Amino acid sequence: xxxxxxxxxxxxxxxxxxxxxxxxxxxxxxxxxxxxxxxxxxxxxxxxxxxxxxxxxxxxxxxxxxxxxxxxxxxxxxxxxxxxxxxxxxxxxxxxxxxxxxxxxxxxxxxxxxxxxxxxxxxxxxxxxxxxxxxxxxxxxxxxxxxxxxxxxxxxxxxxxxxxxxxxxxxxxxxxxxxxxxxxxxxxxxxxxxxxxxxxxxxxxxxxxxxxxxxxxxxxxxxxxxxxxxxxxxxxxxxxxxxxxxxxxxxxxxxxxxxxxxxxxxxxxxxxxxxxxxxxxxxxxxxxxxxxxxxxxxxxxxxxxxxxxxxxxxxxxxxxxxxxxxxxxxxxxxxxxxxxxxxxxxxxxxxxxxxxxxxxxxxxxxxxxxxxxxxxxxxxxxxxxxxxxxxxxxxxxxxxxxxxxxxxxxxxxxxxxxxxxxxxxx
Amino acid sequence: xxxxxxxxxxxxxxxxxxxxxxxxxxxxxxxxxxxxxxxxxxxxxxxxxxxxxxxxxxxxxxxxxxxxxxxxxxxxxxxxxxxxxxxxxxxxxxxxxxxxxxxxxxxxxxxxxxxxxxxxxxxxxxxxxxxxxxxxxxxxxxxxxxxxxxxxxxxxxxxxxxxxxxxxxxxxxxxxxxxxxxxxxxxxxxxxxxxxxxxxxxxxxxxxxxxxxxxxxxxxxxxxxxxxxxxxxxxxxxxxxxxxxxxxxxxxxxxxxxxxxxxxxxxxxxxxxxxxxxxxxxxxxxxxxxxxxxxxxxxxxxxxxxxxxxxxxxxxxxxxxxxxxxxxxxxxxxxxxxxxxxxxxxxxxxxxxxxxxxxxxxxxxxxxxxxxxxxxxxxxxxxxxxxxxxxxxxxxxxxxxxxxxxxxxxxxxxxxxxxxxxxxxx
DNA sequence: TTGTAAGCGTTATCAG
DNA sequence: CTGATAACGCTTACAA
Numbered sequence: 001x002x003x004x005x006x007x008x009x010x011x012x013x014x015x016x017x018x019x020x021x022x023x024x025x026x027x028x029x030x031x032x033x034x035x036x037x038x039x040x041x042x043x044x045x046x047x048x049x050x051x052x053x054x055x056x057x058x059x060x061x062x063x064x065x066x067x068x069x070x071x072x073x074x075x076x077x078x079x080x081x082x083x084x085x086x087x088x089x090x091x092x093x094x095x096x097x098x099x100x101x102x103x104x105x106x107x108x109x110x111x112x113x114x115x116x117x118x119x120x121x122x123x124x125x126x127x128x129x130x131x132x133x134x135x136x137x138x139x140x141x142x143x144x145x146x147x148x149x150x151x152x153x154x155x156x157x158x159x160x161x162x163x164x165x166x167x168x169x170x171x172x173x174x175x176x177x178x179x180x181x182x183x184x185x186x187x188x189x190x191x192x193x194x195x196x197x198x199x200x201x202x203x204x205x206x207x208x209x210x211x212x213x214x215x216x217x218x219x220x221x222x223x224x225x226x227x228x229x230x231x232x233x234x235x236x237x238x239x240x241x242x243x244x245x246x247x248x249x250x251x252x253x254x255x256x257x258x259x260x261x262x263x264x265x266x267x268x269x270x271x272x273x274x275x276x277x278x279x280x281x282x283x284x285x286x287x288x289x290x291x292x293x294x295x296x297x298x299x300x301x302x303x304x305x306x307x308x309x310x311x312x313x314x315x316x317x318x319x320x321x322x323x324x325x326x327x328x329x330x331x332x333x334x335x336x337x338x339x340x341x342x343x344x345x346x347x348x349x350x351x352x353x354x355x356x357x358x359x360x361x362x363x364x365x366x367x368x369x370x371x372x373x374x375x376x377x378x379x380x381x382x383x384x385x386x387x388x389x390x391x392x393x394x395x396x397x398x399x400x401x402x403x404x405x406x407x408x409x410x411x412x413x414x415x416x417x418x419x420x421x422x423x424x425x426x
Numbered sequence: 427x428x429x430x431x432x433x434x435x436x437x438x439x440x441x442x443x444x445x446x447x448x449x450x451x452x453x454x455x456x457x458x459x460x461x462x463x464x465x466x467x468x469x470x471x472x473x474x475x476x477x478x479x480x481x482x483x484x485x486x487x488x489x490x491x492x493x494x495x496x497x498x499x500x501x502x503x504x505x506x507x508x509x510x511x512x513x514x515x516x517x518x519x520x521x522x523x524x525x526x527x528x529x530x531x532x533x534x535x536x537x538x539x540x541x542x543x544x545x546x547x548x549x550x551x552x553x554x555x556x557x558x559x560x561x562x563x564x565x566x567x568x569x570x571x572x573x574x575x576x577x578x579x580x581x582x583x584x585x586x587x588x589x590x591x592x593x594x595x596x597x598x599x600x601x602x603x604x605x606x607x608x609x610x611x612x613x614x615x616x617x618x619x620x621x622x623x624x625x626x627x628x629x630x631x632x633x634x635x636x637x638x639x640x641x642x643x644x645x646x647x648x649x650x651x652x653x654x655x656x657x658x659x660x661x662x663x664x665x666x667x668x669x670x671x672x673x674x675x676x677x678x679x680x681x682x683x684x685x686x687x688x689x690x691x692x693x694x695x696x697x698x699x700x701x702x703x704x705x706x707x708x709x710x711x712x713x714x715x716x717x718x719x720x721x722x723x724x725x726x727x728x729x730x731x732x733x734x735x736x737x738x739x740x741x742x743x744x745x746x747x748x749x750x751x752x753x754x755x756x757x758x759x760x761x762x763x764x765x766x767x768x769x770x771x772x773x774x775x776x777x778x779x780x781x782x783x784x785x786x787x788x789x790x791x792x793x794x795x796x797x798x799x800x801x802x803x804x805x806x807x808x809x810x811x812x813x814x815x816x817x818x819x820x821x822x823x824x825x826x827x828x829x830x831x832x833x834x835x836x837x838x839x840x841x842x843x844x845x846x847x848x849x850x851x852x
Numbered sequence: 853t854t855g856t857a858a859g860c861g862t863t864a865t866c867a868g
Numbered sequence: 869c870t871g872a873t874a875a876c877g878c879t880t881a882c883a884a
Binding site (some may be wrong): 031032033044047048051075076077078079080081082083084113 | 860861862863864
């Protein structure tokens with residue numbers, strides 16, 4: 001407690017004289033009572049006046065505003081929360097903050113929510129692989145937030161039930177939680193597109209670098225994208241060779257290592273599809289390090305249209321990232337405003353689009369160059385002044401780096417009950 | 427208010443029966459009074475027992491814990507804040523969340539603070555160029571946070587004075603605020619290193635893509651890095667040609683456009699130094715699009731060691747990013763714990779290191795290839811199946827993508843009073 | 853060791 | 869239109 005048994009009395013208030021007082025760093029912040037006294041009204045009136053409620057005469061409101069201004073008064077959000085039960089804070093549950101997809105979405109969510117007077121509390125649960133990954137429990141959530149956005153995390157059953165008990169409005173992005181609003185893309189279809197692109201070019205021996213379908217934080221995404229690949233191959237009468245089916249951890253490094261493995265096969269693939277652009281970029285690095293020319297000897301496709309996909313000339317399936325954040329935030333705001341947490345859950349599926357760049361081409365029939373012995377080992381951190389570097393013509397710079405997400409073809413499909421995998425693919 | 431004039435009485439409490447009650451979504455969360463009643467002690471005792479204070483018998487504590495558990499009780503942080511005046515929330519002021527440097531640092535800060543029981547509130551003020559950039563004022567900060575970290579933003583005078591009035595502990599990263607603790611790198615020295623590297627290779631005609639030194643959010647960084655370039659050139663008896671001195675907005679696209687300008691000069695540079703890796707990557711794209719071979723016809727250097735620097739084979743000056751976040755968070759925690767906001771401000775300067783990759787080499791005396799007419803215009807979004815792509819041997823993948831920041835040579839230099847630009851460079 | 857009760861700064865009810 | 873005041877849920881000085 002700040003100063004029990006020592007209520008601020010008249011003698012205390014006398015020393016400052018209002019505005020003057022607030023100017024000094026050491027002085028205690030003024031409370032609604034100070035304003036009431038200064039304006040000559042009751043605290044109730046101050047509260048009403050300051051919040052713009054009606055039933056306050058213009059004259060009074062004016063006096064109150066003036067007094068508040070003079071005292072540098074700002075209402076304590078803590079006290080207001082205690083009284084109202086609302087916090088004006090929204091939690092975002094995510095597995096990483098330092099990856100492009102997540103950072104971009106959070107940025108957009110924060111932007112939308114801030115304009116509506118909400119603040120964002122980060123609930124980073126980590127990648128779940130280590131032992132110190134945060135678990136979502138009551139303590140972290142109860143009474144702190146008004147709503148929650150679950151971003152790219154497949155929650156465990158216990159966590160989902162905690163969320164349900166909290167009875168908060170919940171919106172998920174790229175993650176499913178039965179009964180909650182959801183926004184995302186059709187991961188199956190996205191992977192299908194990428195695969196079909198390679199098939200159309202004539203590739204038959206296609207490698208896949210996917211996410212971990214068993215115990216990844218992004219399990220659902222990993223599963224769906226893998227399914228898309230299988231579907232597309234099956235439709236062409238092909239199957240994914242087990243030896244060309246690699247798993248990585250969604251990172252550049254992971255994709256790099258996985259590709260090293262694929263390219264070392266006795267019968268290597270003529271094309272590699274990665275479940276994310278970051279992994280695809282890793283594949284490009286592996287190819288380069290091993291002396292494979294892209295797209296001459298190897299085609300590479302990713303999914304996401306990462307900010308750095310264009311700089312690598314990477315062909316990919318673009319998903320609208322900022323839009324997902326914006327829509328999720330708006331859906332949550334709608335619930336927050338109306339108090340309707342029930343209603344039939346909605347599932348917003350945004351469309352994706354193939355973006356063709358310079359990392360894919362028809363497979364060559366001519367043999368690839370002999371693997372240079374020790375090629376990978378020979379390269380190090382020293383500058384290679386004489387390294388041959390023929391430029392790959394790339395696209396022109398995008399009009400604007402930010403905000404250029406394609407949002408065409410968005411579809412909002414109402415949905416009832418639980419989401420079935422195929423329900424989102426008409 | 428939740429239910430004025432309707433205090434929860436015995437009849438209310440009778441309907442649930444403790445634990446059973448909390449299981450149902452609709453039931454109100456239990457309060458400290460419920461626990462007190464269930465454990466047969468006073469609320470004061472519950473408070474003490476649950477917070478691990480002494481002066482509580484083991485037996486009592488046990489009963490209280492059991493009751494709290496049964497009731498799914500979790501203390502209201504709001505009420506606790508109101509009573510103690512502390513919020514356990516730290517604000518982070520930043521200009522962007524969707525750029526690698528910022529996302530990575532925030533991620534690290536969040537991690538450190540979370541382990542100490544603090545939560546992170548994002549205060550994204552935007553890039554300040556638009557009219558809707560957020561201004562830091564009382565309303566946003568007062569009574570909501572216990573401390574603040576200012577990340578990569580040069581605050582305006584008014585904002586700095588608001589911060590001072592709030593009397594909160596403040597730590598800045600890559601930004602200076604007189605009298606506050608600071609952590610960062612020596613931007614002047616970093617730019618000097620990069621320049622010296624090019625000079626050592628034999629380059630004399632060096633182009634520079636810098637940040638905006640006049641009205642950028644990151645003004646100080648822009649100024650310091652530019653100064654480093656000028657210093658190094660001057661030390662070599664050279665000067666930065668005005669026509670080779672370009673300004674961009676720290677983005678890939680910005681660097682791309684700036685480089686297009688530089689490469690179009692009648693006497694183009696043989697090397698380009700960009701003030702950030704993102705801009706340097708843009709330079710690489712421009713060079714590629716215009717048919718310039720890197721490093722054969724153009725050397726490119728950046729600053730940062732962005733996550734994607736390695737994938738582009740970009741030579742750069744690495745700065746320890748996560749370390750900056752970690753150290754800043756720890757400094758803030760120290761203040762929070764000790765209550766010492768005064769003390770002489772400290773200035774922690776972390777060391778940087780040149781990372782040599784494949785984007786730099788000695789300048790060639792042979793003429794560069796004739797500019798292919800319309801080379802830039804010829805490339806589009808269509809796949810270029812026959813694009814020549816000779817791979818550039820690159821480094822092997824890093825051991826671990828995250829956490830691999832070099833932290834050797836960190837120096838912590840005590841500092842009193844205001845920070846002078848040259849004070850950090852012994 | 854434990855209980856009592858004031859106080860934190862608002863909001864919202866109800867009476868004027 | 870305004871004021872008095874209970875209540876929000878917790879912490880803590882002080883008394884027991």
